[in-house]
Amino acid sequence: MSNQLVIHNSLSREKEVFKPLHEGNIGMYVCGPTVYSDVHLGNCRTFVSFDIIYRYLTHLGYKVRYVRNITDVGHLEGDADSNAEDKIAKKARLEQLEPMEIVQRYMNGFHDMMKIFNTLPPSIEPRATGHIVEQIEMVQQILDNGLAYIKNGSVYFDTIKFAEQSEKYGELSGRKLEDLLVETRDLKNQSEKNHPSDFAIWIKASPEHLMRWNSPWSVGFPGWHLECSAMSTKYLGTNFDIHGGGSDLKFPHHENEIAQNYGSCNCAPANYWLHTNMLLMNGRKMSKSDGNTITPQQLFTGDSEHISKAYSPMMLRFFMLQSHYRSTLDLTDDALLAAEKGYKRLMEANNILHAMSHPGGGSAGALDKEIHTLMSGAFEEMNDDFNTPKALAKLFELVTKVNGLKAGHLPFNEITEDTLAQLKTLFHTLIFNIFGLKDDLQVANAAGNGKLDGLMQLIIELRATARANKDWTTSDKIRDTLKELDIQLKDEKNKTIWI
Numbered sequence: 001m002s003n004q005l006v007i008h009n010s011l012s013r014e015k016e017v018f019k020p021l022h023e024g025n026i027g028m029y030v031c032g033p034t035v036y037s038d039v040h041l042g043n044c045r046t047f048v049s050f051d052i053i054y055r056y057l058t059h060l061g062y063k064v065r066y067v068r069n070i071t072d073v074g075h076l077e078g079d080a081d082s083n084a085e086d087k088i089a090k091k092a093r094l095e096q097l098e099p100m101e102i103v104q105r106y107m108n109g110f111h112d113m114m115k116i117f118n119t120l121p122p123s124i125e126p127r128a129t130g131h132i133v134e135q136i137e138m139v140q141q142i143l144d145n146g147l148a149y150i151k152n153g154s155v156y157f158d159t160i161k162f163a164e165q166s167e168k169y170g171e172l173s174g175r176k177l178e179d180l181l182v183e184t185r186d187l188k189n190q191s192e193k194n195h196p197s198d199f200a201i202w203i204k205a206s207p208e209h210l211m212r213w214n215s216p217w218s219v220g221f222p223g224w225h226l227e228c229s230a231m232s233t234k235y236l237g238t239n240f241d242i243h244g245g246g247s248d249l250k251f252p253h254h255e256n257e258i259a260q261n262y263g264s265c266n267c268a269p270a271n272y273w274l275h276t277n278m279l280l281m282n283g284r285k286m287s288k289s290d291g292n293t294i295t296p297q298q299l300f301t302g303d304s305e306h307i308s309k310a311y312s313p314m315m316l317r318f319f320m321l322q323s324h325y326r327s328t329l330d331l332t333d334d335a336l337l338a339a340e341k342g343y344k345r346l347m348e349a350n351n352i353l354h355a356m357s358h359p360g361g362g363s364a365g366a367l368d369k370e371i372h373t374l375m376s377g378a379f380e381e382m383n384d385d386f387n388t389p390k391a392l393a394k395l396f397e398l399v400t401k402v403n404g405l406k407a408g409h410l411p412f413n414e415i416t417e418d419t420l421a422q423l424k425t426l427f428h429t430l431i432f433n434i435f436g437l438k439d440d441l442q443v444a445n446a447a448g449n450g451k452l453d454g455l456m457q458l459i460i461e462l463r464a465t466a467r468a469n470k471d472w473t474t475s476d477k478i479r480d481t482l483k484e485l486d487i488q489l490k491d492e493k494n495k496t497i498w499i
Contacts, residue, residue, distance in 0.1 A: 005060065007242075008326060008385045010250065010273040011172055015385060018272065020241050026057055026064045027240035029232040029270070031249055032125070034071040035106040036087040039113050041296055041331070042279040042286065046246045048317055048436075049276045049325040051119035053244070053386050055434050067235045068122040070110075072103040072129050073211050074203075075224045086221065089210045099210050103129075113296060116313045118436050124235050128227040132213050135222040135230045138264050139202050139215075147263040151192040153204030153218030159197045162259055169259055172273060173251035199256055201226045225256035232269055233261070243270035247277050280330045281306065294331070307333045311340060314438050318343040321388040321435055342396070344486065347439045349399040350427050352406050352490075355497065358417040365414035367401070372419065374398050375426050388435070395430060398423065456498045460489065464496065 005018040020026050030050045033039055050068075057064050075087050085093075092099040114121070128135075139155050142148040147165075148157050163169050163177055170176050177197050204218035205211075212219050222230075232240065238261070245254065254273065261269040278285065286293045294304050302310030311319075319339040323329040362368075374394050381390035402423070404410035431437050459478060466474040479489060482498075490497050 003380065003383060005383050006385055007272050007274065009271075010275050016272070020062070021239065021271065024061070024063060026062045026242065027236035028054065028057075028064060028066050028242040028244065029228070029236055029240065030066070030068045030122075030243075031228055031245035031253065032068040032070050033106075033110050034075040034087055035103050035110060036075075036091045037106060038295065039106075039110045040286075041294065041299070042246070044113065044117060044296060045279045045320055045329060046276045047114060047119055048117055048320050050244050050274075051117075051436055052321070052388060052434065053274070053325075054120060054122075055436055056382055056386060059429070059434055065124070065236065066122040067124045067126065067232065069228060069231050070103075070107055070125060070127045071224065071227065072100075072107070072127050074128055074222050074227060076203075086209070086211060092210055100129075103127075116296075116300075117317055118314070118438055120436075126231045126235065128222070128231070129211075131227065131231050131234065132222065134234055135226050136202075136213075136215050138226060138230045138233070138260065139217075139222070141264040142201065142260065145263055145266075148201060149194065150217055153220065154192065154200055155202040155217055156193055156198045157201050157256070157259060157263060158194060159199070159259065160195045162263060166262065168262055168268075170255065172258060173255045175251055175255070199223065199225065199252065201260065225253055226260060228253070229257045229260040229264070229269065232257075233265075238265045238267045238269070240270055242272045242274060244274040244276075247275040250275055274325075276325045277328045280328050282332055283330055307336065309337075311336055312440050314440050315340050315343045317435075318346070318437060321392055324385075324387055324389055326385070343437075346395070346399060346431065347441070348488070349402045350431060350439070353402045353424055353427055356402075356406065356420065358415075358420045359412050360417065362413045362416045362419075364416055364419070367410060367414035368416060368419050371398065371401055371415060371423060374401075375422065378426070378430060382434070391430065392435075395427075398427075456487075460496045460498065463489070 006015045007018045008015045028050075030047075033043055047068075054064060054066050072088060073086060076085065088099050088102050091097075092102045095102070139148065142157065143150070143155065146158075147162050148155050150156075159169055159177060177195075201223045202215060202217055202220055203223060204220040209221070211221055213221060232243065243254070243257075258269060261267060280286070281292055281294060284292050294306050296313075296316075298304040299307065299311050299316060300313065302308075315336075319331075319336060320329065322339060322342075374397050378391045378394040378398075381387045381394060384390070401410060405412060405415075459482070463475050463478045466472075466478070482489060487498055
């Protein structure tokens with residue numbers, strides 16, 4: 001396995017050695033949320049996946065400009081040319097609020113949820129409403145290049161003309177214009193379009209539409225696909241390294257983005273396209289209509305018929321790591337319970353490792369070599385298209401080694417002090433810096449200003465007193481009760497610790 005970073009490019013449908021446009025620097029654009037409702041769990045999985053990708057690229061030493069937009073206008077209910085309503089405007093009308101009140105409420109909620117899942121903020125988070133000028137300019141460029149036309153104040157991208165000039169349309173999704181003609185539904189404004197596959201890049205606002213701007217063509221608003229083309233170009237240039245999003249965006253959103261970029265500047269937006277796969281539940285697509293759905297909050301509280309208990313955000317992040325970002329992830333209660341055990345085992349091993357000291361005098365024996373092979377293997381797996389489940393597998397093989405050293409089953413004299421130090425660094429780097437996990441118990445301690453730790457020290461002292469008085473009933477009761485709470489006491493030479 002190579003030490004070079006290899007990425008699966010949705011455009012070529014193959015893994016490719018990653019080569020940035022500018023050595024040491026990466027431009028990455030990820031399609032963000034449409035802020036008209038609470039962020040759902042599938043979105044969380046996508047943004048956690050790209051957070052890990054962002055973290056790993058940074059770990060490799062790249063300076064990453066990570067741009068993730070906020071869609072606060074132009075994302076329609078249904079087709080962009082069917083007189084459908086903007087999702088945010090519709091929510092504002094139903095709740096009798098200003099559209100920007102809806103945007104602010106759900107944008108705040110999105111940011112809060114991203115903090116709960118411990119995702120790093122992007123370098124830039126542009127909003128569509130803040131870039132209307134750039135979008136109007138891009139529409140004009142496409143018109144000037146003869147790849148769009150005006151009908152009744154709306155502007156449509158001419159896919160047939162684009163297809164005649166190049167073979168780019170459909171390259172990402174694998175769809176052909178002939179197929180699109182068959183798939184296209186009977187739309188209200190179909191007669192406005194020259195071809196069923198054409199799409200609106202500027203939409204004339206109906207009289208009741210709440211969000212509207214002046215343009216050379218009409219008082220209206222930009223198409224959803226246009227905003228990402230305009231904002232990615234503004235902050236990353238006409239050609240940049242990575243464009244990402246959920247697999248559901250591949251068509252039509254990303255396909256139309258590519259068309260718009262070629263239409264405005266005759267250049268490909270991104271060299272590498274990355275797409276995350278779906279989050280399933282109980283083997284099926286999540287759906288509100290048949291009750292096969294769950295919110296992040298329900299997972300945190302346990303308030304759902306689909307789960308047997310509450311799960312912490314960090315455990316859920318760990319659960320997401322267990323599936324490759326391009327694979328489907330099936331959320332079941334059994335899978336969550338198993339992941340919780342794995343998460344706790346990993347955190348326990350990390351605490352044991354960092355409390356461990358080398359007695360000295362070790363040599364680079366077979367065990368030392370095996371540990372180094374596993375450590376390098378973990379990063380090799382991450383270099384293979386950010387393969388977190390396989391990197392985790394290497395890490396858990398190292399967990400077995402750590403537990404073996406602690407229990408005395410494996411000899412310290414077969415590893416060097418330097419190897420132990422490297423192992424501690426690797427655990428910290430992978431678990432916290434790259435995987436972005438936190439230790440729930442340490443978080444609880446920090447949140448409680450040390451109150452939990454103080455309480456545990458009192459319990460440890462009470463148990464020590466009971467044992468000194470040979471009061472085994474009390475001593476065992478303390479141990480067994482703590483075990484039921486998933487708290488373990490570890491007796492060391494001069495002290496007892498809790499994990």
